[in-house]
Amino acid sequence: MTEPTIFELSRPGRKGISFPAPDVPMAELPEGFLREKLPLPEVAENEVVRHFTRISQLNYAVDIGFYPLGSCTMKYNPKINEETARLPGFSQIHPLQPVETVQGALGLMYETQQWLAEISGFQAVSLQPAAGAHGELTGVLIIRAYHHSRGDTQRTKMLVPDSAHGTNPASSAMSGMEIVEIPSDERGNINLDALLAECDDTLAGLMITNPNTLGLFDENILQACQLVHEHGGLVYGDGANMNALLGIYKPGKMGIDVMHFNLHKTFSTPHGGGGPGSGPVGVTKKLEEFLPTPLVVMTSPGDEENPGFYDLVAPKQSIGRVKSFHGHFGVVVRAFTYMLSLGKNGLLDASLNAVLNANYLQSRLKDVYHIPYDRLCMHEFVTEAKWDDAPGIRALDISKRIIDFGFHPPTNYFPLIVPEALMIEPTETETRETLDAFADALIQIADEAKNNPEILLNAPTKAPFGRLDEVKAAKDLILKTQLPENYGT
């Protein structure tokens, strides 16, 4: 059933909140600057709450069921993290308070920086970037600043594998880099010959994801990083797939110079329907001074009697600020709570189980779904959803049919190098029963694709909505509620 928009629920004169009467005399209002028309809805609180509750129920979510969206690490979001982030001492402090009044917050940020550095093998971590793509922009600007500091302003070529996330080339382009795509080899690794061919004195660096977007650990990683370094470049690591590596391998030890983390993937903070994320950036020692402003430092370690003291500083050759204030602090509190809860063994256990679950699902499916690179995978894997005897069926149809089984579909059509890709990332927080039920569903769907394709083409039928007309949306371009002329007067 179509839910009206909040504007359509409006009736003149209603409101959902009242404020106290002014306890001060009225000042003169600025004549000539006053607004005449404010076309906002007028709705009572109970109707507002019902409206948003009703639309919430049209969503699928991790708390409802299995959400194997590849590359997104849709793991369970622990409830304790929501409670700690809302503690008044965290949620109510102003970002410009004197540092002596926010030592708890700064200490927590410092500890988070230290934990992330230890997990990843980097020298220093900045919590400022707001999301993964924002971390990429930060990282590429750090690479640029490093080359410029050495007078190497001609180093503007960024190499990006063909399996990379779209944000990688976009972030590089935003930083003024020229992008050269590097193909993958037959085992899904970066092609070293193609890489070498692009290594010259204009090389700024390489942006690489490891495990890569095929879910494979890149077996050429050490040589690739070495080649780039030998030719004066730096290596950027896309940390989107860090959930495979906690306590397994430190990216800093692979030869990666700068990497972003996705706290909303690896460290269990909720995805919030598309954000907010958090994309801290870790760097090796030689890049530490280029990190964005501000960085939390411990100016005095403290002792048994006195706590340590923390301050915000600008690194000497900082690229500057990449957003206001100090990053997505509320997200950092959730991630810190998670790391503290799990500890070193729990973090290792998370990655071990993430990789176990992915390999188990891959093994259960590989006789029915073609796996283009038939190797052990890491935390996710990619299948090709096409069969010669099901010519009219596309990956999208399979995804829509999965909805009817009560699961969220995998990622479609990514990475671009696999035709009709279905990218499946189960995460560690799923039971074997769930994995089996999902595998059973996919096997049944493959059979339907060949013997009863109409079911797939008409799917989903058990969702609140049928397939939506995306062409119409782009053509009509209705991007807001259409209001009558006199609305809000």
Next chain:
Amino acid sequence: MYTSHTKADREEMLKVIGVETVEDLFQCLPEEGKFPELALPDGISEMEAYDELQYISLANETPQELVSFLGAGAYNHYIPAAVDSILRRSEFYTAYTPYQPEISQGTLQAIFEYQSLIAALTGMDVANASHYDGATAAAEAVNMAYHNFRGKRSKIVLSPSVNPQYRETIHTYMKGMELEFCGEDLKSESGPEELIALIDENTALVLVQYPDFFGRIYDLTKVSAAAHAQNALFAVHVNPIALGLLKPPSEYDADIVTGEGQPLGVPLAFGGPYLGLFATKKQYVRKMAGRLAGETVDKNGQRGYVLTLNTREQHIRREQATSNICSNQGLIALAATVYLSLLGKNGLQELAALNYHKAHYAADKISTVPGFMVNPVQLFFNEFVVHCPRPAAEINHMLLGHDILGGYELGRDYPDLTHELLMAVTEMTSRSEIDYLVKVLEEENHD
């Protein structure tokens, strides 16, 4: 702790995979460095974790314990209980980007309503699904203007009274582009009309803040006309609460409106996550970065929503995209949506007026203290500059001794403003708190 495999599960799963141990799954990783012993503590129970975090949080002093006059880009406003009640619905917060619209209509309709509310509030034709915060939204405005002229116009005119953190962010974002910035070195007291002489045929964008960083309200008619006379774009960065009272930027013919959405029901949370508002005219919709939800129908004719105009975005256009932005501030945009729905037209007008009156009461009172001055003819909204008889840092230090967060020391960004404090007053500031501040200032003056 959040995994459920038993030993038996694990063994059977390994058997299906065809390896003996979980460690065998990592056989293609380099041996050296594999399975490092992390120098981190062991895990703890939920009870212990909560205690630990609570202990840490108590080392912070909140504006609830202190009387706060801090603003400067983040404001202490009341958040109606219903906002967090909706945010805590896990159908919203544990979902991801609505890639599958059939099972994501909650998120999509919320984004659509958010776009509608921000367009209505700013008076603009379209708003996107949000950016990370006000600073990055402003940076995206510069990026959009640069690309609008295909890099052929290289000058950006930036008012010195745009929040210094936003200006710094803009400079960082645009490092890779060859741009010339001017206007920032004008005197801090200069108004928008002093930018006019800087606008020329090479200007891509003129960016001002409204109310500006110092809380001041100016008529933007002339600067807007001057920008348009050179075919440059004109962008206005807003405080959304002020728009409950003041003319929207559309009435100054703004091409782009950006804003910090934090005042719309988002907790201070030490600076984030906040919300970057971004709206523009219809003719620039394809140049605008970020996600967009659009109305359509499903196969049964039911009205619904999808993400649209994806072809501008990085996952399709890669290095040709308008921006690298991938996410939006989903849940924070939802907070603003619920907040604006609750306040509505009447609530937002009432709130904006309350802020205005209280701030003017405070400014009047502070001006009565010898040595403290607030410009008596300057129009302002809920934030104003106080000239102090001594360096602002000294005054702040003294006030903190009385449990008062005094204001933002403008000398941190403007070297000539060493004696100036930027003070904000919202509906959360009571008359008695303002009177207390004034009493402390008077007493200290006598000592």
